[in-house]
Each structure stands twice: as structure tokens, then as C-alpha cells.
Amino acid sequence: MTPDVLSAGPQELEALLEEAGQPRFRGRQLFRALWREGVADYAAVTVWPKALRTAMAQRAPWGRARCLAEQRSPDGTVKWLLAFPDGARVETVLLPHDYGYSLCVSSQVGCAMGCTFCASGLSGRLRNLTAGEMLEQVRFANTYLAEADPGARVSRVDLMGSGEPLDNYTATVRFLRLAHEPEGLGLSYRHMTVSTSGLAPRIRRLADEGLPVTLAVSLHAADDELRTRLMPVNQAYPLEAVMEAAAYYWRRTRRRVTFEYLLLRGLNDTPAQARQLVALLRPLDGGAHVNLIPWNPVPELPWQASTPAAAARFLDLVQAGGISCTIRKEFGRDIDAACGQLRRREEGMRDSQGLWVIPPRPGPG
Ligand code: SF4
Structure with a gap:
């Protein structure tokens, strides 16, 4: 079977090169070339002799993702539709911040969770x-x-891109560990966030991994009836189970849990719901942060964004309840920035050999 070189850690690559009759250090050189230098193919691994590059290209081939489409927003957000060698497509979004750049990474092609507000689940x-x-x-x-x-x-x-990372648990944890490797991307665990729709048993399992990553739980409602309407997964893991798992994560990692809350006009943005949210999160005793997210309209879906006044009132009430709370800055509203939107728009288009630059969608809604 062809080894999955791109999912291998430095020690696995050392073993791969050893099997090929090479010194083990060649494996580390490959890991560094793959992720620190970002080489396009084996031919670019110039620390290796040419014969080894040719031999490994036959023995353990791999292919980079290629870009099918790119959208750039004036606010600096860039969104790509990437295709893997088998043709599977995902979206990736680059966001500029004061401190540098963050990347919204997809973990699955599409998603099985079926959240009613999400294009990825469609x-x-x-x-x-x-x-x-x-x-x-x-x-x-x-x-x-x-x-x-x-x-x-x-x-x-x-x-936070398409997919439920904890539904793809093994690959997700492997990704976190490999992204942290100092000879590769060298990302701090503290600068990685795993966003979940609330798969309670997997939240507990992640807490036990010993990785100090941030957990973000998509909450979006503070009562089971509305949450089940918005997120069918709530039937399997209702709020009580999700909150217990989140509290376990907080106790075990001492990493404050972020609760994502999409603001949907007239649906979950009333003062009563803000107070309900406070009551739900208070038992976490300082271990909760609420991230209010302005709704980014999806053409196929009926929801509307909260008014700025309703959003501000909701924020005030949650903060007044003693819960840390912020409103997320809106990024890329002009470029289909909600997860799954670009892939779905592209699905009706023919594939291209090169880069497609798509003009921004005209206005929200
Ligand atoms: S919001 Fe996340 S978990 Fe829900 S369907 Fe979309 S990608 Fe899946």
C-alpha cells in the first residue's frame, strides 16, 4: 500500500527512509521540506541526491492540493476552494488580524451534522x-x-471550516500534533482551536489527550427545543451532556471553553434567551467565553441577521451576567465566508485547470 506521506510524522518518515535503505535523518529532512519549506514535489527536496528523489517519487508518491477558486475581500480575507488529488474539494479561509494571520481549516468534505444554518451540511x-x-x-x-x-x-x-473535526477524531488529533512539530509548521497548541457541534464523548476524549488546544462549542441556543431545531445533533447530545463535557474540558485542561452563538433575528437573540444563556454557562465558573457571531446569509437558507441593536443588547446582558462575551468581527461578508458556501457555489460550475478568480457576490442576502 502506498504510504500516506503527508500524514506522517518525522519518526514515521525516518522509518520510511530507513526501509528504503537510507539513513534515518533523511526522513526528518523530508518532513522539514514538506511543511517548513512547503516544497511542491520530490524534485524540490534539494538536500537529497537526485537519485533518491527519483526513487522516492516512485516508492511513496504524494500530491499537493491545487486551487480551483480564490475570492479576496477588501478586508484582507482570502478564501480558497482547494482540490485534493482524488478531486475532493474543501474551502479554506485566511483571516488577517492585528497579531498576524489565522486560517479556518476544513476537516471533512461536507458534514454529517446537518446544522440547519450551515451550507456545509447541505x-x-x-x-x-x-x-x-x-x-x-x-x-x-x-x-x-x-x-x-x-x-x-x-x-x-x-x-472551523467544513466538517465536524471530532467526527474525524483520529485524523484531527494527528493533525494537531503534526502542526505543532517544531520542524514543520511549528504552531503553538494554544493557537489551535477545535470547533465542535457538541459531540460530548469526543470532547471528553480530547480533554484527556493532554493537548492545550482551545475548544469551541457551537451552542447557538440555550434551550434544547430551539437547539434541536437548529442543530439535529442536539438530540443525541442535549445541552446537559454538552455542558458537562465542556466543564470536564475546562477542569482537565484549564483552557477556557469558547461558546459560539450565531445571532439569528427573532430566533435566538431576545433578552430572555441572553439570560438563559447566562444561567447555562454560570456553572463553568469563569471557564466560559461567549463568541457572538453575526449571521452571514446563505442564499438557500431562510435566517436573517440580528439587528445591531439586538446584538448589542444581547452582548450587554451576557456580560452583565458575569460571562465573558464578545462579538466576532465580521470577515469576508462579500465573499461567501460562511463555511461551505464557496464549495456549493462551485459545484454547479465546470472544473478548471487553473485558478478561478470569482467576482464578489453582490451584497449580503
Ligand atoms: S456548522 Fe459545522 S458541524 Fe454544523 S453542519 Fe456545518 S460544518 Fe457541520
Whole structure:
């Protein structure tokens, strides 16, 4: 079987090179070339003799993701539709911040969770991504930055693109560990976020991994009835189970848990719901932070964004309840920035051999 080189760690690559009759250090050289240097193919691993490059290209081939489409927003957000060698497509979004760049990484092609507000869930889950395919998204963004902003690299990754990362648990944890490797991308665990729809048993398992990553739980409602309407997964793991798992994560890692809350006009943004949210999170005793997210309209879906006044009132009430709370800055509203939107728009278009630059969608809604 062909080894999955892009999902291998330095020691596994050492073993691979040893099997090929090479000194083990050649494996580390390959890992560094793959992720620190971001080489395009074996031919570019110039620390190796040419004969070894040729031999390994036959023995253990791998292929980079290619870009099918790119959208750039005036606010600096860049979104790519990437295709892997088997044709599977995912979206990756680069976001500029004061501190540098974060990348919103996809963990699955599509998603099985079926959240009613999400474009990624509309076609279901097509397949899991490998750890290497998640790393590829970061490598791609770093390659882009090398030209767009020389010296800059992705310094934070958020597993918040398409897919439920904890539904692809093994590959997700492997990705986190490999992204942290100092000879590769060298990302701090503290600068990685795993976003989940609330798979309670997997949250506990992640807490036990000993990785100080941030956990973000998509909450979006503070009562089971509304949450089940918005997120069918709430039937399997209702709020009580999710909150217990989140509290376990907080106790075990001492990493404050972020609760994502999409603000949907007239649906979950009333004062009563803000107070309900406070009551739900208070038992975490300082271990909760609420991230209010302005709704980014998806053409196929009926929801509307909260008014600025309703959003401000909701924020005030949660803060007044003693819960840390902020409103997320809106990024890329003009470029289909909600997860899954670009892939779905592209699905009706024919594939291209090169880069497609798509004009911005005209206004929200
Ligand atoms: S919001 Fe996340 S978990 Fe829910 S369907 Fe979309 S990608 Fe899946």
C-alpha cells in the first residue's frame, strides 16, 4: 500500500527512509521540506541526491492540493476552494488580524451534522480529510503569504471550516500534533482551536489527550427545543451532556471553553434567551467565553441577521451576567465566508485547470 506521506510524522518518515535503505535523518529532512519549506514535489527536496528523489517519487508518491477558486475581500480575507488529488474539494479561509494571520481549516468534505444554518451540511458528509490534507491547507496559505506578505506565516489555525473535526477524531488529533512539530509548521497548541457541534464523548476524549488546544462549542441556543431545531445533533447530545463535557474540558485542561452563538433575528437573540444563556454557562465558573457571531446569509437558507441593536443588547446582558462575551468581527461578508458556501457555489460550475478568480457576490442576502 502506498504510504500516506503527508500524514506522517518525522519518526514515521525516518522509518520510511530507513526501509528504503537510507539513513534515518533523511526522513526528518523530508518532513522539514514538506511543511517548513512547503516544497511542491520530490524534485524540490534539494538536500537529497537526485537519485533518491527519483526513487522516492516512485516508492511513496504524494500530491499537493491545487486551487480551483480564490475570492479576496477588501478586508484582507482570502478564501480558497482547494482540490485534493482524488478531486475532493474543501474551502479554506485566511483571516488577517492585528497579531498576524489565522486560517479556518476544513476537516471533512461536507458534514454529517446537518446544522440547519450551515451550507456545509447541505450535501452531507462526502468523506473525511486525512491529517495531511488538513496540513495541506496551512501549507497552501503559507505559500500564498510568501508572496502576498513576505515573512508572514499562518500563526493560528481554527478547525472551523467544513466538517465536524471530532467526527474525524483520529485524523484531527494527528493533525494537531503534526502542526505543532517544531520542524514543520511549528504552531503553538494554544493557537489551535477545535470547533465542535457538541459531540460530548469526543470532547471528553480530547480533554484527556493532554493537548492545550482551545475548544469551541457551537451552542447557538440555550434551550434544547430551539437547539434541536437548529442543530439535529442536539438530540443525541442535549445541552446537559454538552455542558458537562465542556466543564470536564475546562477542569482537565484549564483552557477556557469558547461558546459560539450565531445571532439569528427573532430566533435566538431576545433578552430572555441572553439570560438563559447566562444561567447555562454560570456553572463553568469563569471557564466560559461567549463568541457572538453575526449571521452571514446563505442564499438557500431562510435566517436573517440580528439587528445591531439586538446584538448589542444581547452582548450587554451576557456580560452583565458575569460571562465573558464578545462579538466576532465580521470577515469576508462579500465573499461567501460562511463555511461551505464557496464549495456549493462551485459545484454547479465546470472544473478548471487553473485558478478561478470569482467576482464578489453582490451584497449580503
Ligand atoms: S456548522 Fe459545522 S458541524 Fe454544523 S453542519 Fe456545518 S460544518 Fe457541520
